Amino acid sequence: MEAKPYLQSIALQHDSIDSYDEYPFDIPAVRELDYLDFHPDVTFLVGENGSGKSTLIEAIALLLGFGPEGGTKNVQFRTSEDISPLSNYLTSSRSFKKPKDHFFLRAESFYNVATYMDDVGYLRGYGDKSLHARSHGEAFMAALTMKLSGRGLYILDEPEAALSPTRQMAAVSAIHQLVQDDSQFIIATHSPILLSYPNSRILLLDGTGISEVEYEDTEHFAITRHFLNNYERQLALLMDDPET
Ligand SMILES: Nc1ncnc2c1ncn2[C@@H]1O[C@H](COP(=O)(O)OP(=O)(O)OP(=O)(O)O)[C@@H](O)[C@H]1O
Ligand SMILES: [Mg+2]
Structure with missing residues (x-):
């Protein structure tokens, strides 16, 4: 039996949903979701702005025990009450083997996580330097290259947001090294550079639901x-x- 994927699949419990008229169940990618199988290495979520990538990735992260703002599982704070209830309607199928490391990286709230890390003095794994003392892209790369230690399950929402094209290529390299070190990624992205990573499955969210697509x-x-x-x-x- 293979250890990866750590997160094998998720399923949506349609029986428990009362109405599809309101967020998040009115999003086509959610409404049409039965189950999703994840690639052992990298699963990409792509789709237009507003197609539901962040909604789905946040729900997966919450299901796995992350805080809604991201970070490690120890980071459990929220600055917004706007958390969708979707995770309560999802079930997961997981490997017999648990990942040793976890990280949920959100472009949208990375600043809040960096502030939290400063406040609690939790900079081990980030090069012992405040993430705020780095540029946005430098802080992101620091999290990616120094914090993620391998044999992990990593959920990234638009990791390219702060990165130059060169750094996006460096991110592909970092992701590959972590994959070789028994890690699994689920990544929402708009980056054609990140998407080129071949050991992957690309899932497209659109008006008809979710389908697999070639690069x-x-x-x-x-x-x-x-x-x-x-x-x-x-x-x-x-x-x-x-x-x-
Ligand atoms: N808290 C909320 N309440 C109501 N609707 C919401 C909420 N958050 C998001 N939405 C709506 O749900 C839809 C999906 O949003 P989501 O953020 O998941 O999209 P996305 O695919 O991540 O887009 P982007 O590529 O711009 O990040 C959008 O139409 C958005 O307006
Ligand atoms: Mg988004």
């Missing part, structure tokens, strides 16, 4: 490539200049 069939790959290869023409179209 080169994602809009992230196709649109970015088309734009960069034709950016002058594309810009002219976007800026509506009939002379170009």
